Amino acid sequence: MRYLITLTRTAQPETPPPAELMAAIMQLGREATESGVLVDQSGLSAMAGQVEVVGGKLTVTDGPFAEAKELISYAIYEVRDAAEAVEWANRFMKLHRDMWPGWEGVSHVYPLMTF
Amino acid sequence: MGPADPIRTIEAVWRIESAKVIATVARMTGDIGLAEESAQDAFVLALEAWPRDGVPDNPGGWLTTTAKRKAIDQLRRQGVYEEKLRELALLPEPSPEPELLTLIFTACHPDVAVEGRLALTLRLLGGLTTAEIARAFLVPEPTVGQRIYRAKTALRKVPIELPPAEELPARLASVLEVIYLIFNEGYAATAGDSWTRNDLCFEALRLSRVLAALMPSSSEALGLQALLEIQSSRLAARVGPGGEPVLLPDQDRTTWDRLLIRRGLSALARAESTGTLGPYGLQAAIAAVHARALTFADTDWARMAALYQLLAHVAPSPIVELNRAVAVGLAEGPEAGLKIVDNLKLEGNPHLAAVRGDLLERSGRAEEARAAFRQAADLTRNAQEKALYERRAR
Numbered sequence: 001m002r003y004l005i006t007l008t009r010t011a012q013p014e015t016p017p018p019a020e021l022m023a024a025i026m027q028l029g030r031e032a033t034e035s036g037v038l039v040d041q042s043g044l045s046a047m048a049g050q051v052e053v054v055g056g057k058l059t060v061t062d063g064p065f066a067e068a069k070e071l072i073s074y075a076i077y078e079v080r081d082a083a084e085a086v087e088w089a090n091r092f093m094k095l096h097r098d099m100w101p102g103w104e105g106v107s108h109v110y111p112l113m114t115f
Numbered sequence: 116m117g118p119a120d121p122i123r124t125i126e127a128v129w130r131i132e133s134a135k136v137i138a139t140v141a142r143m144t145g146d147i148g149l150a151e152e153s154a155q156d157a158f159v160l161a162l163e164a165w166p167r168d169g170v171p172d173n174p175g176g177w178l179t180t181t182a183k184r185k186a187i188d189q190l191r192r193q194g195v196y197e198e199k200l201r202e203l204a205l206l207p208e209p210s211p212e213p214e215l216l217t218l219i220f221t222a223c224h225p226d227v228a229v230e231g232r233l234a235l236t237l238r239l240l241g242g243l244t245t246a247e248i249a250r251a252f253l254v255p256e257p258t259v260g261q262r263i264y265r266a267k268t269a270l271r272k273v274p275i276e277l278p279p280a281e282e283l284p285a286r287l288a289s290v291l292e293v294i295y296l297i298f299n300e301g302y303a304a305t306a307g308d309s310w311t312r313n314d315l316c317f318e319a320l321r322l323s324r325v326l327a328a329l330m331p332s333s334s335e336a337l338g339l340q341a342l343l344e345i346q347s348s349r350l351a352a353r354v355g356p357g358g359e360p361v362l363l364p365d366q367d368r369t370t371w372d373r374l375l376i377r378r379g380l381s382a383l384a385r386a387e388s389t390g391t392l393g394p395y396g397l398q399a400a401i402a403a404v405h406a407r408a409l410t411f412a413d414t415d416w417a418r419m420a421a422l423y424q425l426l427a428h429v430a431p432s433p434i435v436e437l438n439r440a441v442a443v444g445l446a447e448g449p450e451a452g453l454k455i456v457d458n459l460k461l462e463g464n465p466h467l468a469a470v471r472g473d474l475l476e477r478s479g480r481a482e483e484a485r486a487a488f489r490q491a492a493d494l495t496r497n498a499q500e501k502a503l504y505e506r507r508a509r
Binding site (some may be wrong): 010032035036037039040076078080081083084086087088094114 | 118120123124126127128131147172215317320321322323324325329351370374378472
């Protein structure tokens with residue numbers, strides 16, 4: 001089964017991401033690749049545009065947007081079940097908790113309708 | 116919605132970590148059977164401890180440490196611990212080789228019978244149970260148990276280490292073959308009613324990714340990964356709504372999995388960048404010709420026929436020739452294909468009869484074509500294939 005794991009930041013500390021965290025994220029990515037389960041991933045830059053339908057009205061808004069809550073990366077995992085995908089998301093979030101004080105965010109795990 | 120079920124979490128951690136735990140303990144003790152039992156013991160302890168104390172911060176480390184301790188307890192009970200320690204003291208300091216890769220090479224050791232290699236690989240690297248392996252291979256559970264038992268017995272005489280350089284090509288060939296056979300077992304079920312068994316394909320694909328990630332400069336490891344990514348991209352397309360097989364020309368290419376194709380093409384490019392392509396790399400290059408064609412009619416059959424010629428050169432086999440006949444038949448016309456088919460020694464092979472049937476039909480020899488499809492239907496053991504050939508024999 002294939003799962004999309006998104007990472008959304010909800011609170012940004014003043015400090016930049018510690019080098020230690022970046023190294024740990026790389027290491028986790030390596031482990032997931034060597035487990036044969038991480039099949040796609042990318043970081044996202046700041047949102048560039050938004051197209052919205054509300055009450056039958058279409059509104060197009062150009063970026064940049066000043067949002068505290070922002071989707072910042074996604075990864076696609078191919079694993080046997082949802083619990084496994086959640087476990088990888090858990091490891092990813094644990095690194096943030098342990099290595100970047102003040103940072104808050106949420107990871108969502110969605111099954112993709114393929115395979 | 117609710118808090119995560121700790122048992123499901125433990126099972127997920129187990130599936131992620133078990134191969135690494137077994138690999139580490141196997142390298143420490145030199146005993147695959149003991150390593151597997153100790154890892155199992157650690158899993159059972161986790162099932163007791165984690166729901167009570169919470170999942171540890173480093174669950175893989177917890178399982179490994181616990182499994183090591185269990186292995187040492189077991190050796191002590193058998194009274195061989197001191198002897199084992201003396202043995203270990205005499206050995207040179209183990210080189211920091213990747214444990215997981217060592218376990219893969221050990222499970223696929225040529226001293227083990229092929230069925231044993233497949234079962235042991237699925238069990239140790241894939242974390243499948245004996246019952247799951249039996250279901251996947253459509254054999255009784257005790258048969259799989261026997262195969263694993265015999266495999267472990269054969270491995271007692273084998274040192275658990277990466278093969279020395281001079282043995283590496285042959286040992287790697289065995290690893291690649293095991294992964295390929297697992298995939299094939301799922302892809303083209305030789306018996307029974309199920310046309311594909313996707314779980315086996317998925318597990319083989321995952322193992323090929325593991326191997327390619329651990330051996331990133333091996334052309335054939337990358338080639339096998341590329342092949343399996345591209346073949347897997349068509350798994351959904353090759354089965355119709357009633358479970359019937361849909362052959363390549365009739366597949367809806369919009370249902371091919373683009374992510375897997377992209378990954379396959381990128382692994383193939385990495386294999387090509389090593390400067391050589393082996394048999395798996397060439398098969399991947401052939402699969403890529405299909406993947407790159409937007410419609411069946413767009414297929415570059417001349418390139419395909421040339422790649423089959425190369426493949427026939429590095430890995431001669433009647434099956435490769437049969438596939439070359441199909442490509443040549445489409446590149447140069449059915450008569451050219453028939454010329455190859457008629458020289459093939461593949462009596463009793465249903466696919467040969469079906470390919471002949473197709474080439475004859477396209478040369479306008481309808482009666483001979485029907486006879487060939489009837490023969491194909493009689494020969495195949497796959498119920499879905501049989502139905503397909505019978506339709507074409509009418």
